[in-house]
Amino acid sequence: MARRIFLVVLDSAGIGALPDAAEYGDEGSNTLGNIAAVRGCLKVPNLARLGLSRLVDLPGYDRSTTPAGAYGRMAEKSCGKDTTTGHWELMGIILTRPFPTYPHGFPPEVIEAFEQRIGRQVLGNKPASGTVVIEELGQEHMATGFPIVYTSADSVFQIAAHEEVIPVEQLYEMCRIAREILVGEHAVGRVIARPFVGQPGHFVRTERRHDFSLKPPGPTALDYLAGTGLDVIAVGKINDIFVGQGITASRPTADNREGMAVILELVKEDFKGLAFANLVDFDMKYGHRNDVEGYARALEEFDEFLPRLMDSMKSEDILVITADHGCDPTTASTDHSREYVPVLVYGGGIRAGVDIGTRETFADLGVTVAELLGVKAEGLPGLSFAPLIRR
Incomplete structure (x- = not known):
């Protein structure tokens, strides 16, 4: 059983169009894959080592190397492709209709x-x-x-x-x-x-x-964790997204660098439960502005940060890296894109090289996190992949 999980959402780091992407105008979107293709050389050896190179074509990285952790991809089951929808589904809220949008302004x-x-x-x-x-x-x-x-x-x-x-x-x-x-x-x-x-x-x-x-319409995995006395520490805009529901402490941040610094501080602290972080720059500063080079540099900066985090983790710690949607800066659109998201899992008790496949919903992650921390999130949607990845 894990003592602590560090769940990091790379905001908008999608890895390929979902089957229904054309319905959203996102056919051909592949945020990380297209950035790597345009860039030619995307220096992310640590993400590649964790299994990202098995999920998306990264020029220069050998796919035959056994990843250091478990890896796979998740499809969004909810209607929509926005931040709130993505994060809520990660923690067990699946929306059957999208939030309203206003292409002609508000009535x-x-x-x-x-x-x-x-x-x-x-x-x-x-x-x-x-x-x-x-x-x-x-x-x-x-x-x-x-x-x-x-x-x-x-x-x-x-x-x-x-x-x-x-x-x-x-x-x-x-x-x-x-x-x-x-x-x-x-x-x-x-x-x-x-x-x-x-x-x-x-x-x-x-x-x-x-x-x-908006307040989540029902309980999430965060409520289950906090309800058993575990810490649920929100980093970045996580507290805002869940309106504090299921959160026991919040560390707001201004940008990726501050978010990564806070994560490193939390590794040194004595808590038990979940540290849930959102790194917003990928989406806010680069995806929405079609800044391919800026997005690539931000990915490389996060990759350089990873060894410091991984080397600081304790034997009972687990690191999970994922995303909430896409925002492909190589397309004409400046909007979010309907994409698969990666899930990379590394740490104590996690089997290396396990392919968890394509999950039918982001919600699989919420129940998995709960199970890895010893909590049964009964009633939440999603199928835990904890049995596949535990040693």
Whole structure:
């Protein structure tokens, strides 16, 4: 039985289009595979050694070498391809219908209710790139004090505001108001605060972004773990995604580097249970901006970090690496992509070289994590692969 599991989600690190990808406009997407193909040389020897080279074509890496851990891929069973849907399914919530999206902006009943509650008008109300819409409407926002509301292909209601015009805490309160309004048929996955600073032509988004997610509609594997007295430590935006449900401690982070630093700190701490981390830069900084080189460098930086983590782990520790969806920067789209995700498992008591195959749902991971920690997550969907990988 494991004492601690470090579960790291490489946000958007998909490994190939799902069979239904064409229904989402994502046929041919393969985030990691296409990056490796375009780059030619993707320096990720540690991920390859854990089994990634068995799951996706990585030029220069020998697929015949026995991986150091167990490996496989998982298909998303839920409808959708967003962050909340992916993370919820990883922990045992399978959605039968996707969160609502707004390709033409939010309807009058939503915007009018929001404007009435906050006592001012809004700018925008359309799908847009966050950096583009700030440049487009930032000057008007500064002149009027009206917040910028926009969305994307994902189920999000985003509010951008200059920190000197609408202080961050006031922006957060606007988001809480929007979250109260966006329920029922308009229950978007996330309301997101997008503060920025600077002057027209030189606006910069700050690191005080905050996500206000829906509460999970039922118990997750996290609830089972916390309910037995185990620690469930959220790193990065995990606490926001689950709205604190099943979380016993939270360590917010601004970027990948801070997230990796926090993970290393946790390895040194005395806890028993799960450290659940999301590394957001792959998606937020590179996938959505079609920055192939930036995404590749971020993967290489994470790969360089892996030996420090693996060498610091104790004999009863397990490392799990996965993703929540794709966001292929090599395609014309800047949206998430409907893809398989990798699952790499390494550590004490884990058999090397075990291929767990293609799992029918991300939910297999949640019940597996629970079983490895000695908890029976009865009632949750998914089939544990713990018996396959344990020595």
